[in-house]
Amino acid sequence: MHKSLSFRAAVVSLVLLTLFLGIWEGLNSAVKDKAPLSEYELLMGGASQEARVPPPSDVFRLAMEELGNPFYDAGPNDKGIGIQLGYSLYRVLTGFFLAALIALPIGFLVGMSPLMHKALNPFIQVLRPISPLAWMPLALFIIKDSETSAIFVIFICSIWPMLINTAFGVANVRQDWVNVARTHELGPLQTAFQVILPAAAPTILTGMRISIGIAWLVIVAAEMLVGGTGIGYYVWNEWNNLDLASVIFSIVMIGMVGMLLDIALGSISRLVEYEE
Amino acid sequence: MSSHFVEVQGLAKRYPSPGGAQALTVFENANFGINKGEFVCIIGHSGCGKSTILNILAGLDEASDGVVIMNGKEVSGPxxxxxxxxxxxSLLPWRSTLKNITFAVQARWPGWSRDQVVEHSMKFLELVGLKGVEQRKPSQLSGGMRQRVSIARAFATQPQLLLMDEPFGALDALTRGMIQEELIKIWEETHQTVFMITHDVDEAILLSDRILLMTNGPQARVAESVQVSIPRPRSRTDIIHHPAYYKIRNHLVDFLVNRSKELSGSAQRQDFSAVDSTHPAVVDPGTAAETAPTITYRQAAG
Structure with a gap:
């Protein structure tokens, strides 16, 4: 019965997708003017001047083309989708890992020490709700490099969920397990690595998963601002080119890569999960 | 009284009450000793501070007053x-059964080789009948099996004093009976000094050499020390036929139902302060004549 459930779910998904694409296709490609041209149209050269969303068949054709050669580089404004996604992934992962490097130790500290929790909490609460893009002008001014500024923006947006989840996970390790460490005379480092870290690992990984999701959301906007390379820049550039098929194609690609990032983090967190 | 292996002197726990200056005294003037190789149970109603006493003995909690001396040294910290x-x-759920024990053995003897640690750990897993499940995670074991692992871990580290906080409280009656028998078996082999909390009168009689009785909290105290004069080895099925069994049992139940209340709290404080530093009255209902009232046996042990 399990197999049949996933099978039936797949069928429903496919039906919904076909329905959606069918309606989209039908609405956007059926505009064929059979009526004699009006005076205005004649003046305008006879072409249909109404901009339309390209039908899925166009997007699909473009996607095949782009994915067939994802790494071509024909100048600053014409790079393959693979290169653009590569730039974005590089920025996201660099910012994310730098954030992890800072957030995990500080989160540990905040979780372990009530003093540090009380002392650092006001800063965290004020800094956390700031839209990462608000940092952009300051970052550009201080760093003076758009590439690094984009990485900084990713860094600043990834840090909070990781820090808060780490602190929460560490602070809420069951007292029984801490007592086990204490009665076995484990030192502070041994306690941290043998008891607290494995106990808090699932919560920490959840924080990292949230972080990478947010980082992937933010990179698109950041790259629209800083320009040059990356999937965000690509979307904006194709909008300026009025190439809506490319815009739609890149939207789908952003979704796909975001999903893959989440799956990757999800499978890592499955490694550290435990059942009580 | 320094002849005892573990000596508890004038132990008290008070919590500052919110707002008021009057602190809440959970228990005070707890005095008792535990001999080497002795199995001592402590019984009392919820809230009398049994667990706090155990945690203080373990070094996990701090007393507001008084000291615990073990082997001539004051207990401070775990x-x-x-x-x-x-x-x-309290098993670590991300570790396998075996690794939950090797972790403790490794901590006890840091110099041991990996093989030595595993061999020693396996020996104690076998002792509690858990050979074959050593690779399972605790979540894949039943409650009874988990508690066996926990007991194996404690015995494997061979502590000088083993503290058990209602170890069978969460188990069903059948499992509890089986593990009690196993515990007796291990205890007969090791003669480990044990201090155990229980709510179960029958369990206390079956396992212990001596039973400490606590009055109700707040301001609870250790009122009596009941000798269990039933010869070992004991078994669950035979012990109930021993003539002393029901005398002891009735004495305990009577204490829990009636006297723990009467002796508790501020009503007894004046009377109590007169015998401040003495040990609790030693009672031996098992060898006493049936008609004699309990009060006859009360005497200061100090």
Missing amino acids: SLERGVVFQNY
Whole structure:
């Protein structure tokens, strides 16, 4: 019965997708003017001047083309989708890992020490709700490099969920397990690595998963601002080119890569999960 | 009284009450001793501070007053010399059964080789009948099996004093009976000094050499020390036929139902302060004549 459930779910998904694409296709490609041209149209050269969303068949054709050669580089404004996604992934992962490097130790500290929790909490609460893009002008001014500024923006947006989840996970390790460490005379480092870290690992990984999701959301906007390379820049550039098929194609690609990032983090967190 | 292996003197726990200056005294003037190789149970109603006493003995909690002396040294902070079996097993769920024990053995003897640690750990897993499940995670074991792992872990570290906080409280009656028998078996082999909390009168009689009775909290105290004069080895099925069994049992039940209340709280404080530093009255209902009222046996042990 399990197999049949996933099978039936797949069928429903496919039906919904076909329905959606069918309606989209039908609405956007059926505009064929059979009526004699009006005076205005004649003046305008006879072409249909109404901009339309390209039908899925166009997007699909473009996607095949782009994915067939994802790494071509024909100048600053014409790079393959693979290169653009590569730039974005590089920025996201660099910012994310730098954030992890800072957030995990500080989160540990905040979780372990009530003093540090009380002392650092006001800063965290004020800094956390700031839209990462608000940092952009300051970052550009201080760093003076758009590439690094984009990485900084990713860094600043990834840090909070990781820090808060780490602190929460560490602070809420069951007292029984801490007592086990204490009665076995484990030192502070041994306690941290043998008891607290494995106990808090699932919560920490959840924080990292949230972080990478947010980082992937933010990179698109950041790259629209800083320009040059990356999937965000690509979307904006194709909008300026009025190439809506490319815009739609890149939207789908952003979704796909975001999903893959989440799956990757999800499978890592499955490694550290435990059942009580 | 320094002849005792563990000596508890004038122990008290008070919590500052919110707002008021009057602190809440959970228990005070707890005095008792535990001999080497002795199995001592402590019984009392919820809230009398049994668990707090155990945690203070373990070094996990601090007393507001009084000291615990073990082997001539004052107890401060947790130590591998005092093993603890917690009510909720406290196994590390991300470690396999075996690794939950090797972790403790490794901590006890850091110099041991990997093989030595595993061999020693396996020996104690076999002792509690858990050979074959050593690779399972605690979540894949039943409650009874988990508590066996916890007991194996505690015995494997060979502490000088083993503290057990209602180890069988969460188990069903059948499992509890089986593990009690196993515990007796291990205890007969090791003659480990044990201090155990229980709510179960029959369990206390079956396992212990001596039973400490606490009055109700707040301001609870250790009122009596009941000798269990039933010869060992004991078994669950035979012990109930021993003539002393029901005398002891009735004495305990009577204490829990009636006298723990009467003796408790501020009503007894004046009277109590007169016998401040003495040990609780030693009672031996098992060898006493049936008609004699309990009060006849009360005497200061100090």
